[in-house]
Amino acid sequence: MSVQITKDFDNNRLIVERFYRASATVVWACWTEAGHLRHWWGPHGWLVDVFELDLRPGGLWRYRLRPDGQHDLEDEQWGRAVYRVVDEPRRLEFDDGFSDAAGNLIVGSSMPTAVRIDDQQGRTNVSITVEFTGSDELARAEAIGMVEGFSDALERLDTLTTEMGE
Amino acid sequence: MSTVELGVLTALAEPNRMRIVELLRDGPRPVGEIAERLALLQPQASRHLRILSEAGLVQAERRAQSRVYHLLPEAFRSLEAWLNTFAEIWEERTDRLDAYLSELGADEESSE
Numbered sequence: 294m295s296v297q298i299t300k301d302f303d304n305n306r307l308i309v310e311r312f313y314r315a316s317a318t319v320v321w322a323c324w325t326e327a328g329h330l331r332h333w334w335g336p337h338g339w340l341v342d343v344f345e346l347d348l349r350p351g352g353l354w355r356y357r358l359r360p361d362g363q364h365d366l367e368d369e370q371w372g373r374a375v376y377r378v379v380d381e382p383r384r385l386e387f388d389d390g391f392s393d394a395a396g397n398l399i400v401g402s403s404m405p406t407a408v409r410i411d412d413q414q415g416r417t418n419v420s421i422t423v424e425f426t427g428s429d430e431l432a433r434a435e436a437i438g439m440v441e442g443f444s445d446a447l448e449r450l451d452t453l454t455t456e457m458g459e
Numbered sequence: 460m461s462t463v464e465l466g467v468l469t470a471l472a473e474p475n476r477m478r479i480v481e482l483l484r485d486g487p488r489p490v491g492e493i494a495e496r497l498a499l500l501q502p503q504a505s506r507h508l509r510i511l512s513e514a515g516l517v518q519a520e521r522r523a524q525s526r527v528y529h530l531l532p533e534a535f536r537s538l539e540a541w542l543n544t545f546a547e548i549w550e551e552r553t554d555r556l557d558a559y560l561s562e563l564g565a566d567e568e569s570s571e
Contacts, residue, residue, distance in 0.1 A: 315560045319560065323556060
């Protein structure tokens, strides 16, 4: 397939690369304009309502995901991203998180996401790097790899991180 | 490289359930706390937990007044399985962008 996925366990990140038959300018617009994002950002069968999109470093992107058609209010999800780097049309970086309906960030939900858009011989290569947050997460990942019982590992890690915090 | 089973993916395709699994990575939690942390109503959280349970991702234990849910190690033994689910989500998302770009391209051509 045209998509290439690298799972970088050492650095706790995921890299997704893909070529598109469109110009870098158009791809940039798809990533940064509400009218375009609503067509592809949400999972299949979900609608994206963009409430705020302030495309500058420190600016907020707030949106709601809701199932297409009849659904309960409680199924709605609120996204809250903060832009870090806005360098049209090549680099876009943001912390991608969830919030409650009032807009308060859900602690621990934020993932640093970096998008690189490069023209390459008439095609556009898009590379997305998603980092799994924080050093706790790294320590946790190591613990998970070493022991079989997931819950046991996490309990031990909890103890460990608590001790380290003291 | 192991692949995530279809039932698991279907269960996790719903973003609320994905978030529940993310939350339970930190350790077992009672249903009320899961609902509160994720700003869900309890019946909603219970419904999602039932689906996750049917997919073999979580299991409940009755403790005191409430049901405490934990991740099943068989489903989430490794970070690899976890990362795979994220990879699937992003692969689908880039597919949707591709399909959308094709639509945009077709519109441009037809308007020329």
